[in-house]
Amino acid sequence: MVNDFSYIDENLRIIRERAGEAFAKYRNSGDKLRIMAVTKTVAPEAVNHAVSLGLDLLGENRVQEYLSKKDFYEKSAEVQFIGSLQTNKVKYIIDSVTMIQSVDSIRLAETVSRLAVKSNRVIDILCEVNIGGEDSKGGIAPEETGDFIERVSQFEGIRIRGLMTIPPPCDSDIFLGRMQELFNTVSEQKKSVVSMDTLSMGMTHDYAEAIKYGSNIVRIGTGLFGARNYDIKK
Numbered sequence: 202m203v204n205d206f207s208y209i210d211e212n213l214r215i216i217r218e219r220a221g222e223a224f225a226k227y228r229n230s231g232d233k234l235r236i237m238a239v240t241k242t243v244a245p246e247a248v249n250h251a252v253s254l255g256l257d258l259l260g261e262n263r264v265q266e267y268l269s270k271k272d273f274y275e276k277s278a279e280v281q282f283i284g285s286l287q288t289n290k291v292k293y294i295i296d297s298v299t300m301i302q303s304v305d306s307i308r309l310a311e312t313v314s315r316l317a318v319k320s321n322r323v324i325d326i327l328c329e330v331n332i333g334g335e336d337s338k339g340g341i342a343p344e345e346t347g348d349f350i351e352r353v354s355q356f357e358g359i360r361i362r363g364l365m366t367i368p369p370p371c372d373s374d375i376f377l378g379r380m381q382e383l384f385n386t387v388s389e390q391k392k393s394v395v396s397m398d399t400l401s402m403g404m405t406h407d408y409a410e411a412i413k414y415g416s417n418i419v420r421i422g423t424g425l426f427g428a429r430n431y432d433i434k435k
């Protein structure tokens with residue numbers, strides 16, 4: 202039997218339409234915006250269908266799951282890591298992802314740096330910020346972001362491209378706005394050490410708002426692939 206993935210076509214059509222509306226309304230035409238397909242719990246066949254529709258960026262949360270699926274992915278898609286990452290697992294992903302969005306400790310940054318240097322490459326990273334100050338989430342405190350970036354910018358093998366966040370689900374509007382402010386402030390303050398061009402925020406429930414507040418990568422899972430069988434705690 203051939204799988205029917207037409208629901209993905211329809212979901213993506215809606216996402217592109219809404220994202221396009223928000224972009225046209227709030228952004229400059231030269232701004233960058235990418236839609237990331239977040240693949241957790243989704244079968245590689247469905248992921249590849251999304252790739253065939255032009256989505257060229259995949260987001261991975263869990264090392265184990267990623268390793269079990271990556272050989273089945275369409276090679277044309279770029280993969281970035283977006284989940285919480287233990288230092289002892291970096292070695293499994295470093296050679297096949299183009300960016301790690303979820304760097305939130307000096308220890309993790311050090312490990313990424315060491316392994317990147319060993320593989321003779323430079324890896325892009327984002328610093329994950331816990332903009333809502335929630336205990337349940339990873340990320341550095343907003344007020345520590347500038348210092349964190351300053352320190353990490355000195356590590357070899359790492360290029361800091363910007364910030365990532367998962368705002369609290371309620372009032373995400375307020376937090377998305379704060380995140381945009383933080384991004385602008387830190388980019389300006391640290392421009393002698395880093396050149397930041399990427400703000401990753403916005404998921405299924407808030408991507409249109411995130412685009413309004415300057416997001417360059419919206420990360421969409423359920424809105425594209427439908428409800429997950431199980432949910433992954435961040």
Ligand SMILES: *Cc1c(COP(=O)(O)O)cnc(C)c1O
Pocket residue numbers: 239241262283284367404405406420421422423424435
């Ligand atoms: C699961 C996940 C998403 C996508 O969430 P949806 O609500 O399914 O769109 C985005 N970012 C991260 C870090 C995630 O873990």
